[in-house]
Amino acid sequence: MIRIFDFLFSFLGLLFLWPVLVILYIIGLFDTGSPIFVQERVGRYKKPFKLIKFRTMHVNTQSVATHLSSSSSVTKFGSFLRKSKLDELPQLINVLKGDMSLVGPRPNLFNQTELIAERDKRGVYNFLPGITGLAQVNEIDMSTPVELSEKDAEMLQNLTVSDYFRYIFATVSGKGSGDRIKK
Incomplete structure (x- = not known):
């Protein structure tokens, strides 16, 4: 049932929000020259998938968990995208493809070994990762695995x-804090 909702809402979201996506893409071109960020993340059953x-952040920023990144790496437009959570909109493509759900644990990086071990113990990887979930609305981030x-x-x-x-x-x-970065 949830997969049907995921497919339907991600399809409708992309359909109705495409003008917003295009505008953000164009602004992103001027901001960083490369508005789309694709990164390998841990998916269901710990299989890798490409998060969109x-x-x-600036193009050559080191690939680390958000809570470990420096605020100087984030662009002004990027800061707006994070605060408004608009940076997450392209993940609707991941949901449509079946790599993610709208609701589930946020997908982590493969180098977050402590988080992987803790989630593995609890069976979290038996489910699709999501754009939002209980931890996000309660402002719990990946700094506390x-x-x-x-x-x-x-x-x-x-x-x-x-x-x-x-x-x-x-x-x-607007509940939840969005991505936190080191000041």
Whole structure:
């Protein structure tokens, strides 16, 4: 049932938001010269997939978890995209393709070994990663791997269709902090 919602909402989201995506893409061209950011992330069953986002950092920035990145790496437009969560919109393509769900644990990098171990212990990788979820609306980020893994597992064990919509609406209405970066 949730996969049907994922497909339907990601398709409709891309269909209705394409003018916004085009505008953000064009502004991103002027901001960084390369507005789309593609990065390998850990997916369901720990299989790699290519996560698509709008670029928020300078092109040659080192690939590290967001909470470890320096604020000087983020462009002014990138800062706006992160605060508004618009940098996540291209992930609707990942959802449409079946690499992600709208709701699930945020996909991490393969170099986040502590988080991978904690999530593995709790069976988190048996589910699709998502754009938002319980941890995000409660402002828990990847800097606390144990707490994040516990919240992810709690969400996945008890996820109902009403929770699915609640997390989406909470995110769209601005609940959660977005990506945090080191000051």
